[in-house]
Amino acid sequence: MTDDSLPDNEILLSATGLTKTFGEFTAVDGIDFAVRKGECFGFLGPNGAGKSSTMRMVGCVSPVTSGELRLFGLDPAGNGPAIRARLGSCPQRDTLDEELTVEENLWIYGRYFGLSRKEVRSRAAELLDFAQLTDRAGDKVEPLSGGMKRRLTIARSLINSPEILLLDEPTTGLDPQARHVLWDRLFRLKRSGVTLVLTTHYMDEAEQLCDRLVVMDHGRIVAEGSPRSLIDEFSTREVLELRFDAEDHKDFAEQVTGIGERVEVLPDRLLVYADDGEQAAAVVHSRGIEPLSSLVRRATLEDVFLHLTGRTLVD
Amino acid sequence: MPAGAGLARMLVERNITSFRHGWIALVTGFAEPVFYLFSLGIGIGALVKTVTTDSGAVVSYPQFVAPALLAASAMNGAVFDSTFNVFFKLKYAKLYDAVLATPMGPRDIAVGEISWSLIRGGLYSAAFLVVAVLAGAVGSWWALLALPAAVFIGFAFAALGMFATTFMKSWVHFDYITLAIQPMFLFSATFFPLSTYPEALQWLVRATPLYHGVALERALMLGDVGWGILAHVAYLIVLGGIGVVGTARRLEKLLLS
Numbered sequence: 257m258t259d260d261s262l263p264d265n266e267i268l269l270s271a272t273g274l275t276k277t278f279g280e281f282t283a284v285d286g287i288d289f290a291v292r293k294g295e296c297f298g299f300l301g302p303n304g305a306g307k308s309s310t311m312r313m314v315g316c317v318s319p320v321t322s323g324e325l326r327l328f329g330l331d332p333a334g335n336g337p338a339i340r341a342r343l344g345s346c347p348q349r350d351t352l353d354e355e356l357t358v359e360e361n362l363w364i365y366g367r368y369f370g371l372s373r374k375e376v377r378s379r380a381a382e383l384l385d386f387a388q389l390t391d392r393a394g395d396k397v398e399p400l401s402g403g404m405k406r407r408l409t410i411a412r413s414l415i416n417s418p419e420i421l422l423l424d425e426p427t428t429g430l431d432p433q434a435r436h437v438l439w440d441r442l443f444r445l446k447r448s449g450v451t452l453v454l455t456t457h458y459m460d461e462a463e464q465l466c467d468r469l470v471v472m473d474h475g476r477i478v479a480e481g482s483p484r485s486l487i488d489e490f491s492t493r494e495v496l497e498l499r500f501d502a503e504d505h506k507d508f509a510e511q512v513t514g515i516g517e518r519v520e521v522l523p524d525r526l527l528v529y530a531d532d533g534e535q536a537a538a539v540v541h542s543r544g545i546e547p548l549s550s551l552v553r554r555a556t557l558e559d560v561f562l563h564l565t566g567r568t569l570v571d
Numbered sequence: 572m573p574a575g576a577g578l579a580r581m582l583v584e585r586n587i588t589s590f591r592h593g594w595i596a597l598v599t600g601f602a603e604p605v606f607y608l609f610s611l612g613i614g615i616g617a618l619v620k621t622v623t624t625d626s627g628a629v630v631s632y633p634q635f636v637a638p639a640l641l642a643a644s645a646m647n648g649a650v651f652d653s654t655f656n657v658f659f660k661l662k663y664a665k666l667y668d669a670v671l672a673t674p675m676g677p678r679d680i681a682v683g684e685i686s687w688s689l690i691r692g693g694l695y696s697a698a699f700l701v702v703a704v705l706a707g708a709v710g711s712w713w714a715l716l717a718l719p720a721a722v723f724i725g726f727a728f729a730a731l732g733m734f735a736t737t738f739m740k741s742w743v744h745f746d747y748i749t750l751a752i753q754p755m756f757l758f759s760a761t762f763f764p765l766s767t768y769p770e771a772l773q774w775l776v777r778a779t780p781l782y783h784g785v786a787l788e789r790a791l792m793l794g795d796v797g798w799g800i801l802a803h804v805a806y807l808i809v810l811g812g813i814g815v816v817g818t819a820r821r822l823e824k825l826l827l828s
Contacts, residue, residue, distance in 0.1 A: 278828070317671050317827055337576040337674035345672040351665040355589040364588060367581045368673035416673075 266293045268420055268451055269314065273323035276309045283309035285475035286323060291420070296442075296452040300462045300557060301472035302569050307455035308348060310472075311424045314453065315345045327420070341369060344418030344450075348425045350405045352397045358408060359384065359393040366415040379415055386441065387411035403434030410441065414450075421445065423454040427461060439464055457569050459557035471557075473565045483557055490563045491555040492517050494533035498526040498540065498547040508545070515539050520562055527559070572816055573823040575678030582670065582683025583690070597691070600651065601698045604644035608699070611762065612636050612708060625765050626795050630710070637708035638717065638788035639761040644699050645721040646728045646752070646781055648692035653732035654748050657684055658739055667826055677822040681815050685729045692725030693718065703792075711794025720791055720804070724784035727807040730814020731780070737821035755781040780810055 269291040276284040284306040291297040299307040312318035313325060316332040316339050325332055327339045353361050359380055366376030384390045387407040392400065400408065406426065413421060426442070427435040442465060446452055456462050462469050463483045471479040471486070479486055496516065500508050509521045516530030530536035533552030540550065561569050590597060612633035622635040660666040667680050697718055703709050735748065759781035765773055776782050787803040790796055 315672060317668075319827070336574060337676060340672065341674045343672075347668065347672070349665070351669040353585070353589075353666060353669070354664060355592065356585075357592075360588055364581070364585045365669070365673070367584055368578065368670055368675050370576070370578055370581070370674065413672075 267291065268293050269297075269327050269453065271310075271314075271323065271325050274310070274313065274320065274325055275322045276306070276313060276318065277321045282475055284313070284321075287470075287472075287475075287477045289470055289477065289480070291451060291453055293419075293451055294446075294449055295467045296446050296454070296465050298453075298462045298466035298469035299455040299472055300457070300459065300466075300469050300561070300569070301455075302457055302561075302567065305457075305472040306475035307457075307472055308424055309475075311422055311453075311455055315343060315422050316340050317345075341416065342419050344413035344416065344421040346410050346413045346421065346423045346426060348428065350409050352405060352408060352412070354397050357394050357396055358389055358400070361397060361408060362412055362415055365412045369416040371416065376415065379417075383411040383414055386414075386444075388437075401434070403430050403437060406430060406434070406438060407441065410438070414445075418450065420451045420453060423452065425455055425457070427456075427458070435461075459561070459569060462557055469557075471561055471564060473561075473567075478564045479560065486557060486560045487555050489560075491559040492529040493531045493555060494529075494536075495553055495555050495559055496528040496530060496533045496536045496540070497549075497551045497553065498528065499524065499549045500526075500547050508547075511543065511545050512540060515543075522568070527562070529555070529559070573678050573819040574676035575682065575819075576674040576676055577679070578673075578675045579679040579682035579686060581675065582680060583687045586684075586687040597694070600648050600691070601644075601695050603647065604640045604695070604699050605702050607640050607643075608633070608637060608703060608706065608708065611640075612706070622764065624789065624793065624795070625760070626790075628793060628795055630793060631708075633706065633708040634710055634793065635764075635789075636762060637703040637706075638792040639759075639785045641696055641699050641703065641717060641721060641792070642724055642781060642784035642788045643756050643761060644695045645692045645724040646755075646784060648695040649688045649725040649729035650732040650748065650752060652688040652691050653684065653729040654736045654745065657733050657736045658742075658745075661736070661825075667822065671826055677827065678819045680822055681730075681733065681818040685726065685733055685811075685815060685818070688729030688732070689722055689725035692729065693722050696721035696725070709792055711792060713790075713794045713796050714792045717788055717791045720784075720787050723787070723804055723807040723811070724781075726811040727780050727784075727814070730811040730818065732814075734814045734817040734821065737818060737825060755779050759785050761785055780807065783807055 267290045272288050273286045274284060275286050299310060301307050313320050316336040328342060330339050332339055356364060362380035362383055363376045366379060384393055389404060389408060427438055442452060466483060468482055470477045505526050506521055508526060509519055512519055512526060512528055516528040516536045518529050520527040528536050537550050537552060558569055616632035619632045621629050622632055623629050670680060700717060759776060759779055765776060768776060783803040783806045787800050790800050
């Protein structure tokens with residue numbers, strides 16, 4: 257169901273002043289964003305930042321409190337079924353139908369979209385292949401591994417050939433190998449032209465997958481850009497991590513003052529931000545400071561988040 | 572009335588697909604009223620030769636009790652499915668969260684689940700009716716209408732059952748369902764005529780939905796048909812309608828916040 261009249265780089269999803277409140281609590285506090293066709297757009301932030309509430313509004317399963325939200329140019333209020341017909345939704349918690357087999361999960365889910373039996377069967381065969389689950393087609397869902405269930409959930413969300421795929425924390429709870437398999441599947445989808453919108457609290461996931469992302473904290477967007485541009489803007493190129501034999505690393509912060517551009521103090525280490533980490537380490541050494549360990553690494557989105565909010569992403 | 576996409580039948584299809592894996596659950600629901608028919612109808616029937624119905628007809632005890640058991644089986648089939656099964660899908664399996672991410676809406680879920688419950692109740696009723704005919708407990712061709720009548724009973728109870736389920740927080744609350752169903756089963760002029768009760772209690776019995784189901788089935792299966800049966804049908808339809816709208820609204824409130 258692609259609309260040929262839409263030019264490339266058409267904005268498929270946009271929000272202006274988007275707000276969601278639950279009673280007194282403001283989960284999403286007036287955010288603006290726009291997602292273009294074919295890109296992978298991410299919401300990065302810690303738990304409770306308002307990512308899932310945003311995703312539920314975008315998925316047309318949670319009414320907008322105030323502000324404007326448009327998908328395919330349509331307002332979710334009054335166009336919910338028409339919009340959802342063009343979306344794929346992969347929720348944070350698997351909601352697979354455990355009373356059905358793997359392939360029945362795909363068939364029946366396709367039927368919820370009003371697709372014909374013939375259509376869902378041929379589509380399901382392709383998707384089982386895509387999800388590497390063809391040999392488990394007739395099995396019950398319950399004994400599948402976490403990674404398999406996640407892949408089945410993603411396959412299920414693709415049954416209606418969606419134009420936008422919404423992924424809420426797609427790899428939370430998966431082991432590293434299962435995550436890489438999943439990322440590979442998501443890359444393939446992106447290459448085939450599906451627009452991806454995802455939330456994550458893993459900076460490596462955001463860096464791997466997202467063309468563009470917004471950093472969310474306390475229901476607000478605190479920064480926006482590509483992973484690279486965010487790191488360039490809010491961090492130095494490298495970071496020197498210093499660990500000391502101490503209860504409180506604050507005591508050591510003064511000793512390293514003046515090294516690098518700035519220093520962040522975490523409970524268990526000091527982060528010295530410098531474009532040349534090795535050089536910073538040499539200066540530390542020349543001052544006679546002796547950390548338990550020192551490590552130079554490239555700056556990540558984690559550093560961007562720390563700089564913007566003063567907190568780490570994963571507590 | 573909350574939104575729907577006219578796709579309620581897809582949920583029925585889902586339930587049929589699921590039941591292909593667990594058809595044994597379907598069989599047990601049918602066994603209960605048949606056991607009752609034999610234990611009460613044949614057993615007690617040997618002690619109680621005839622009963623004078625509220626309309627004055629004198630019939631054998633199995634003939635008297637069979638329509639009531641038919642109504643009760645329609646009720647039980649519908650209630651079991653729309654309460655226990657729906658609660659599990661709502662709270663644990665999160666089935667409806669998945670369904671609502673598709674074009675389907677809360678109205679489709681309410682209509683789909685209630686339809687399935689009354690299909691299930693209808694199957695039990697059909698099987699029971701066959702057994703009752705074979706046991707010689709049916710005396711009129713009007714009994715052919717007993718099956719569609721059972722569907723009205725199933726509708727009322729499935730809709731009310733699902734509506735009630737949307738308010739439940741834990742399995743403990745199902746005791747309230749038993750608390751409502753058991754006395755209805757025993758006292759809705761099921762096993763003895765309404766005239767047995769004192770006047771004040773008769774009015775209480777008349778207010779319960781199963782009484783209308785029993786009275787409807789008894790009139791049809793004994794061939795004692797008058798315009799009055801339309802009042803029973805109307806009562807059941809109104810109750811079912813309230814249940815469907817109430818369920819859809821509650822689902823919207825619970826799942827689309």
